[in-house]
Amino acid sequence: MSAVAEKTLTSRILNGIESRLPSLYGDGHLRREAVTYFSEKGIPTKKWEDYKYINPEGLFRIGEFMSDAPVIREVTALDVERMTIIPGSMKLVIVNGVFIPALSKLDRLPKGVTVKSIDDAVLSDETAKAHFGRQAQVTSDPFIAWNTALNTGGVFVHIAANTQCEVPIHILHIAGNEAASTWHPRNLIVADRDSKAEVIESFETIGPVKTLTNVVTEVVAGMNAHLDHYRMQVEGDAGHQVNTTCVLTHKGSNYTTHTYSLSGGWVRNNLNIAFAEQHTETYLYGLYVLDKARVADNHTVVDHSLPNCISNELYKGVMSGKSTAVFNGKIFVRRDAQKTNAYQTNRNILLSDDATINTKPQLEIYADDVKCSHGTSTGRLDEDALFYLRARGIGDTAARKLLVRAFVEEVVDKVPNEAVKAYVDDRLNDLFA
Amino acid sequence: MISIRNLHASVDGKEILRGLNLEVKAGEVHAIMGPNGSGKSTLASVLAGREDYEVTEGEVSFDGKDLLSMPAEDRAREGLFLAFQYPVEIPGVSNINFLKTAINEIREYKGQGNIDPKQFLALVKEKQKLVELDGKLANRSVNEGFSGGEKKRNEIFQMAMLEPKLAILDETDSGLDIDALRIVANGVNKLRTPERAFILVTHYQRLLDYIVPDFVHVLYNGRIVKSGPKELALELEEKGYDWIKSEANIEA
Numbered sequence: 067m068s069a070v071a072e073k074t075l076t077s078r079i080l081n082g083i084e085s086r087l088p089s090l091y092g093d094g095h096l097r098r099e100a101v102t103y104f105s106e107k108g109i110p111t112k113k114w115e116d117y118k119y120i121n122p123e124g125l126f127r128i129g130e131f132m133s134d135a136p137v138i139r140e141v142t143a144l145d146v147e148r149m150t151i152i153p154g155s156m157k158l159v160i161v162n163g164v165f166i167p168a169l170s171k172l173d174r175l176p177k178g179v180t181v182k183s184i185d186d187a188v189l190s191d192e193t194a195k196a197h198f199g200r201q202a203q204v205t206s207d208p209f210i211a212w213n214t215a216l217n218t219g220g221v222f223v224h225i226a227a228n229t230q231c232e233v234p235i236h237i238l239h240i241a242g243n244e245a246a247s248t249w250h251p252r253n254l255i256v257a258d259r260d261s262k263a264e265v266i267e268s269f270e271t272i273g274p275v276k277t278l279t280n281v282v283t284e285v286v287a288g289m290n291a292h293l294d295h296y297r298m299q300v301e302g303d304a305g306h307q308v309n310t311t312c313v314l315t316h317k318g319s320n321y322t323t324h325t326y327s328l329s330g331g332w333v334r335n336n337l338n339i340a341f342a343e344q345h346t347e348t349y350l351y352g353l354y355v356l357d358k359a360r361v362a363d364n365h366t367v368v369d370h371s372l373p374n375c376i377s378n379e380l381y382k383g384v385m386s387g388k389s390t391a392v393f394n395g396k397i398f399v400r401r402d403a404q405k406t407n408a409y410q411t412n413r414n415i416l417l418s419d420d421a422t423i424n425t426k427p428q429l430e431i432y433a434d435d436v437k438c439s440h441g442t443s444t445g446r447l448d449e450d451a452l453f454y455l456r457a458r459g460i461g462d463t464a465a466r467k468l469l470v471r472a473f474v475e476e477v478v479d480k481v482p483n484e485a486v487k488a489y490v491d492d493r494l495n496d497l498f499a
Numbered sequence: 500m501i502s503i504r505n506l507h508a509s510v511d512g513k514e515i516l517r518g519l520n521l522e523v524k525a526g527e528v529h530a531i532m533g534p535n536g537s538g539k540s541t542l543a544s545v546l547a548g549r550e551d552y553e554v555t556e557g558e559v560s561f562d563g564k565d566l567l568s569m570p571a572e573d574r575a576r577e578g579l580f581l582a583f584q585y586p587v588e589i590p591g592v593s594n595i596n597f598l599k600t601a602i603n604e605i606r607e608y609k610g611q612g613n614i615d616p617k618q619f620l621a622l623v624k625e626k627q628k629l630v631e632l633d634g635k636l637a638n639r640s641v642n643e644g645f646s647g648g649e650k651k652r653n654e655i656f657q658m659a660m661l662e663p664k665l666a667i668l669d670e671t672d673s674g675l676d677i678d679a680l681r682i683v684a685n686g687v688n689k690l691r692t693p694e695r696a697f698i699l700v701t702h703y704q705r706l707l708d709y710i711v712p713d714f715v716h717v718l719y720n721g722r723i724v725k726s727g728p729k730e731l732a733l734e735l736e737e738k739g740y741d742w743i744k745s746e747a748n749i750e751a
Contacts, residue, residue, distance in 0.1 A: 448587075448589075450587045451587050451588075451589045453549055453550075453571060453587075454583065454586070454587040454589065454641075455589075455597070455601075456548075456570070456571040456572040456575070457547050457548070457571050457572075457574075457575055457581050457583075458575055458597070458598075458601040458657065458661065459572055459575035459576045459601045459602075459604050459605040459608070459661070460572060460597075460600055460601050460604050461572050461604055462570070462572065464600060464604060465572075468592055468596075468597070468600060469589070469592070471591070471592075472589060472590060472591025472592045472640075473591060475591040476591070
């Protein structure tokens with residue numbers, strides 16, 4: 067795409083932003099800052115190192131995501147019910163970038179857990195005010211800037227100190243419209259000192275019309291907080307997504323993230339982990355299982371800026387059809403970050419000749435007393451194992467399914483919640499049916 | 500049971516089997532012996548349906564059906580079982596899940612419903628005893644981290660679970676110490692019935708002390724060059740294969 071066309075695209079988006087800014091909630095100053103950065107950088111192109119494998123401009127060229135005047139397609143309680151992952155969980159429903167309390171299920175909200183619409187929270191809630199926009203810096207990425215400029219809603223979830231939240235918190239994102247649209251939901255999750263919670267985000271679409279969900283979620287894990295954070299990306303073929311999750315962890319905290327990209331069109335994940343204090347534990351598990359022409363583009367950054375922290379990352383992928391996956395895992399171990407334990411593994415299986423994986427582990431170590439490793443592999447299903455299974459009467463399709471399921475088990479096994487595990491199992495079963 | 504006529508097979512363009520004939524009837528145990536490289540394992544692999552081998556000539560009829568036209572899984576479903584010389588490790592697939600899937604796939608082929616889970620577990624328990632397989636092994640991933648002996652016992656355990664019409668044991672004795680050999684042989688002997696046939700592929704006579712065959716065949720250069728009663732195995736043990744080779748070469 068030529069520089070001229072690029073400019074046109076960015077300026078088209080900017081024009082849209084200008085006309086909408088006055089009607090949006092919250093900090094006009096922050097939105098203005100985001101617009102400035104976005105107007106300087108524009109939509110990333112192939113020339114950007116972090117976007118070189120998958121070119122976002124290809125996706126936006128058509129301009130059909132830019133339609134203003136959203137016509138919100140009706141989402142019913144039945145739709146929401148159908149999208150249940152854990153029976154009995156809380157449900158926070160976000161439709162086309164706006165939190166809809168009427169569709170949500172908050173009757174089992176435990177004491178110590180606050181749920182608010184983000185636009186309300188940034189005006190009225192001191193905790194939200196203190197953290198909003200701090201982890202997801204507008205000047206770090208155009209998609210964060212775009213979201214910060216235009217977000218119309220989302221949820222703020224606050225788990226107060228010492229709260230053991232037994233009921234899982236399901237944030238359900240639904241996108242779907244009569245016309246192609248872009249949405250910018252914005253979430254903030256704060257787990258205070260000594261709290262424990264499970265947050266499941268899932269991303270669904272309704273209908274065949276193209277959508278782009280440019281979601282930004284900021285997470286703060288307080289001292290000794292224990293947070294399991296799932297992201298289930300199960301959008302339809304026309305559901306595209308840029309998912310930015312920025313996490314800040316404090317002393318003694320244990321933050322685990324499970325990212326499952328199981329369908330959708332183009333799914334881009336930017337997952338950034340930062341440490342506020344020493345002695346944190348972070349686990350990043352990811353699985354992408356792709357067919358058709360789907361794209362899953364995972365970028366993670368774990369920034370060991372402080373000593374004595376542990377991070378362990380395991381991502382696995384299975385690609386068939388003409389699908390494409392990208393894994394770029396960055397680990398920085400800064401000069402002062404002695405006694406760091408940082409591990410990263412990425413393993414892939416290609417099931418077809420037309421499937422692609424670009425994997426790029428990136429470990430940069432500036433400290434000398436650390437334990438770090440990274441490894442990556444890409445292969446095919448083991449032909450000997452396949453024959454062994456067939457020689458016992460197991461048909462070719464069933465045998466392949468068994469081997470793929472075995473390959474992904476290492477990741478799925480890390481899911482502590484049985485209902486989520488069952489959900490993943492069902493999904494995987496459908497994928498290879 | 501199985502009738503092999505003029506079987507020719509090659510791998511990577513190199514002919515290994517060159518006109519092999521063999522007839523095995525229900526209830527019989529046939530031992531196939533021969534020097535290294537004579538084509539013993541190739542025969543086992545070709546019968547099981549491994550696609551690396553190309554059959555260039557000949558036919559194999561299994562219970563009246565054309566074996567060579569079936570994919571590997573259908574051969575197994577029709578009742579052919581190969582005990583692998585080198586059982587494959589499959590991390591992440593539990594032995595139990597593997598066997599249940601196999602049994603149900605075979606049952607589906609025969610138009611039967613899935614096996615009752617209780618009945619399945621009872622079967623597992625019963626058949627494990629046959630080869631003195633530790634219950635824990637059944638719950639582990641298929642062959643993963645198993646010792647050589649455990650792997651071979653697992654093969655016989657699978658055979659007991661799947662109850663084939665014809666079992667081909669490919670060098671099942673290799674790598675086994677005498678105790679493990681006894682256990683494996685014992686398991687096989689208990690599975691001998693008037694309806695079931697066995698083909699034992701082996702390099703050494705040792706296995707045949709424990710599993711006594713009805714016939715012994717010597718494979719050389721891709722063909723069976725000599726057949727006889729069980730005593731032939733002893734003769735081979737004593738005299739080696741050289742006299743067979745020279746005899747065969749003269750005939751050729």
